Amino acid sequence: MNQTLASLLASAPAHPPVGGSWTLGINGLFTNLFFGESQGSDYGTVAGLDSGSDALFLFIWYVGVFFFLLVVGLMGYFAWKYRRVPGKAVEPSASHNTALEITWTVIPTIILFLIFFWGYQGYVSAQTAPVEAEQIELNGYKWGWTFTYDNGKQSAETQSFAGESSQIPIFYVPEDTPVRLKMSSSDVIHSFWVPDFRTKLDVMPNRYQPYWFRAKALSETPDKLESASIKIGEDDLGEPIEESYEYRDHWIFCAEYCGDQHSQMAAVLRVVPMGVYQAWKSDPGYEEGITPLCEVGELVWKAKGCNACHSIDGAAKAGPTWLNNYRYDVPLSDGSIVAGNDVTEWENYVRESILYPAAKIHEGYPNQMPSYNGRISDFELRGVIAYMKTLSDRASESERNSACSGGEADGAAEGDADGIEEDAGEDAGAMGNEL
Amino acid sequence: MATITGPNQSPAGGPLELERPALERWKTHKHGHHWRNAEDEFDAAKIGIWLFLSTEILLFSGMFCAYAVFRMLYPESIAAGSQYLDPRWGGTNTVVLLISSWTMAMAIRDVQLNRQFWATVNLLITLVCAAGFLAIKFTFEYIPKWGEGKRPGTLFSYPWATHDHEHVWWSIYYAATGIHAFHVIVGMGLIAWLLYRQRIRKAYGPTHYTMMEGVGLYWHIVDLVWIFLFPLLYLVH
Amino acid sequence: MTTINPTGGQIEEAVGHGGGHQGNYLTPKGGIWTTIVDWATTVDHKKIGIMYLFTVLFMFFLGGVAAIGLRIELLEPTRVIDGVTTGAFFDWTGDSVGNTGNTYNRVMTLHGAIMVFMFIVPGIPASIGNFILPLMLGAKDVAFPRLNLASWYVYVFGSMFGVGSILMGGVDTGWTFYTPYSTTTDGDHARVLLMILSVFILGFSSIFTGLNFIVTTHKLRAPGMGWFDLPLMVWALYSTSLIQVLATPVIGVTFLLLLFERVFSIGIFDPGLGGDPVLFQHFFWFYSHPVVYVMILPAMGIVSEVISVHSRKKIFGYRAIAFSSLAIALVSFLVWGHHMFTSQGELGATVFSFLTFLVAIPTAIKVFNWIATLYKGSIIWSTPMLYVFAFLFLFSIGGLTGLPLGALSTDLHLHDSYFVVAHFHYVMFGGTVIAFLAGIHHWWPKFFGKMYNETAARIGCALVFVGFNITFFSQFFLGTRGMPRRYASYVDEFQLLHVISTVGSFVLLLGFLVHLFTFLHSLFAGDKAHANPWGGLTMEWESDTPPDEHNFHHEPVCKHGPYDFDTTVPPHCSADEYPLPDAEAVKAAHG
């Protein structure tokens, strides 16, 4: 995955591949052919699942090649040897042969049963997660993913990869640790697929689906690492102390067809050392009451996936753009208008649109938006409103300033310390900032 | 029909058959030109009808599967839902359909024995029973239930619902009985057509009653489906 | 090329000049309008077969054009860089900038739905089958000729709904119509509704044909023709029809419920209302898996016929092939869950995986039997036979790549990737379409009484074979390397393979254009065909070429098996052309 982006197919690989194909032996040759050079030779174990699916695939491949060559080889041989000679009578031959027929029934049967059992074993190991696992909640929606970590943290990081035009969201997971995803969808069926892990599972709107993996230790894949640094604290002067670390990326794709931007549901799973993961997880990205509201709004726009449907540059996506929305008239589908000059009405409209999107529908945009009721805190809501204000050219200078001044601008009502409210129940605790 | 050669001539050269409605057509019924004899044709029609009926059974099995799945998913809601149905009306309808099935069978028997008058009477009773079934279904079940808000899916608006998924129950109920009622309506059309053919065209008699038999089998299947629907929807709580 | 066979030739002569019945079933009955009305109201299975052939090929053309569109879009990943969109072929449709998914998904659905519901399912049975089945049985027509005509009209009517919904802007559900996506997308439009209705209506046409074939096979066999004297094409069509009759009603009720779901939101499949979307998948695949065997069984029938006739060899293991058709038909009803390994529970997945492997066994048996048939044959490299070689080559690949999909642990990776796309094109195109082409070329002289240009047809065959492999073999690698299906855009690393695939599809298109040309050329300027150009023994070759309106001049009687090449001189042919081996040697070989 590291070099996937600067792919060995489309362009020259960023790193020289480990060993030439030939040094990998025949298995390595085929694995590279099917799964790409970036996999190294021990395919599938990047996930550490040991489901053996790579080995099984290769086995089926060999069986297939054998029978294919047998069938096509005999066919070609007979076709040539017994080609028609005009005027010559055919040589009579038997039209059945019990021993032969039993043989060619029994042998494939045995092979097929073998494949079945092998596949079954791998499947079971891919399904059963160890008890001690890092729990992450994954939500799929049209068209993106959110990861909610056990302290309520949601990732807002995005990056533009080589060739990819859009910003790809990045989700952090610790290396060499079992991770269990509790997956659900807020609209239609999606499917969570990390090709490098060789397994996928549908993300359902009406039930939780379990997906687990243990990302291989970084030290085991030295040729696939990249490095970055993270802030681990501040020195006496308030200057950040940074530490550099190595990481490995894997693509995440949505594999179940889900509509217009099904192919844009790509994301990146970033495997980092445990310490980095912990440090990253406990940094909420903003601090309630300190981070300026408009920045909170921008974070929400990225982290909660609003950016999948709402542009900030005027482009029409599935939802209306946020550019120049504030203080402009918003036409509704029932013909009425949210008057641009009434700030309170507009604020209420925005609030309502986020919590109950079906209540008022923006003209020309069929309602596709999932409800964020319960998934967005009041502080974040105010953040979005402030952010939208800064995106309007009709916002006055003072409005801009207050939107982007300290978070306490209009007095926080809530007392809870963590920024992101959890899905109802669970341990939606406020363990966040203490860590 | 395809062999009519001139505008006013039957293949035999006589006047067009349409002008002689009193003719007992069943006596002159000829098997299709691609058949060797009438028996083969009759057998073929019967196999065809049985195959068609098997498609009907499979169609309803789909419905029954859906029912079973939701019974498993939401046993309480389904049980609660079925409490709203009045087994007395369901029972009456069962009896009505059973009678109609019997008169249908009798009508075929009458035709085989060339008792044309009784065949007509039995067909008429069948038709009336079918209409009665629908009348009961609509006046005592569909219309009042719909009015009370016991509707399927998002249309559901019954204010005193006791379980979360009662609307699913109503969806199943309306879909299953609706598809069945549609079959009853189609059956009525077929029986009316039989009546016309039997009474006016005199098309059926001891040597030719293929369509009578076919529609009869269809009608029994429609009856049979109801025999399954009735206990599943009305009785099993 | 007029070898006069004692009986066949004379009868032809006698009737040909005897006034009354002149010519054959194709001979126009009068002016253009009379002819049109005659065709439109015909109950002749041959004419209905021909009408089906043309409509079905037209649908194939529509689906193919859509496919080329898909391939062009996939030539480059769509990117918006500095506000400039690149690689978005479908931009000209007025799609919103940078989001070609919208149009792409509609074209993809159109391609899949047309190819499956309007091309390949009715495909072979309703066109070639309709024409050939009664002839092979020695019958004058199918059991219910009017039902047969109704089937065609229902088919056209149903297809009009489908094409209508496309003209109105298309449907973006994928051919699988998975809920809840299909019940919510395009909420304020009737298009999805039209497409659902279309599939629902097409189901009736499918049932009509299937029902007709079953009854015909039971009741209209020529005197002396027992079940084991049936050509294997008939066995294949019979098994196909069983599936059509038994599986189609289930898709009927499924699509009815889907319809209710969309119109009234009854909530049976909608999770938001407590419904179960996976139930829809079960229902859908309960039909749609058996339906893949509706696609392949008639193809296998064609292969059995062609391979035996063109190698003048009694088919090897007649009973094994006949029974394996039935076995496939029956087991195919039990494996639907292999399309849902990633959405269902463990128990179901395990059972379905096991049964999937069971269904592969009868197919393997057939393949081996075909190969054994070639042994010691007298093989002519005619176009139909070349297509059969192509079939064995491609279908083996398609079938064998079904195995990693049927195995649980590997399918978790391969499901919904391009590996699946490659698999099903190898079986549907490499299997069914290739066999369809073999059949069209084999029976073309029977249909129209004209020959086609053999050289041109072979060139077409070669182009199709090569183009097909380039297009779809590359997709196996795309799949294993992680390219999901139904993607309008993709990450850069997949581009090279996509480019290869697209190039292949152009070669494929070229191949089809060559065929189109040979067919048109043959129709308008082809040489008159020999009455039995390949020396076939099945009963359709006993009739005239093209057949008389009533198929046979007098009722044929079954006197020899369909594949007794070493004891029978083919009708309309001479023993010089097809010399028989020594009777003793034949006895020894079969004894």
Ligand code: HEA
């Ligand atoms: C003509 C249609 C056709 C045929 C014949 C087949 C044949 C088979 N298919 Fe395929 N399949 C499809 C059409 C077809 N399929 C389609 C359309 C889809 C995708 C639908 C969608 O999602 O859109 C699909 C998807 C599909 C899946 C689901 C994949 C997924 O989505 O995750 C699976 C999984 O088990 C599968 C398996 C098989 C198997 C085991 C066979 C077997 O029957 C194959 C048997 C054949 C052979 C084995 C080869 C010949 C034999 C030999 C050369 C002898 C030697 C053999 C042995 C030793 C075994 N198919």
Ligand code: HEA
């Ligand atoms: C019979 C079935 C069939 C056939 C023949 C084809 C043929 C082709 N398919 Fe098809 N395909 C499907 C069935 C079929 N497909 C299905 C079911 C899907 C899944 C859809 C979904 O996901 O919902 C699919 C999906 C699918 C995809 C994946 C889309 C995606 O997942 O994003 C792609 C991509 O390359 C593709 C390409 C092609 C190509 C290039 C051809 C080419 O082989 C086409 C070549 C044909 C022509 C170019 C036409 C030429 C014809 C004439 C000139 C007329 C004259 C003809 C004669 C006289 C004979 N198909």
Ligand code: CUA
């Ligand atoms: Cu989400 Cu596809």
Ligand SMILES: [Cu+2]
């Ligand atoms: Cu299948």
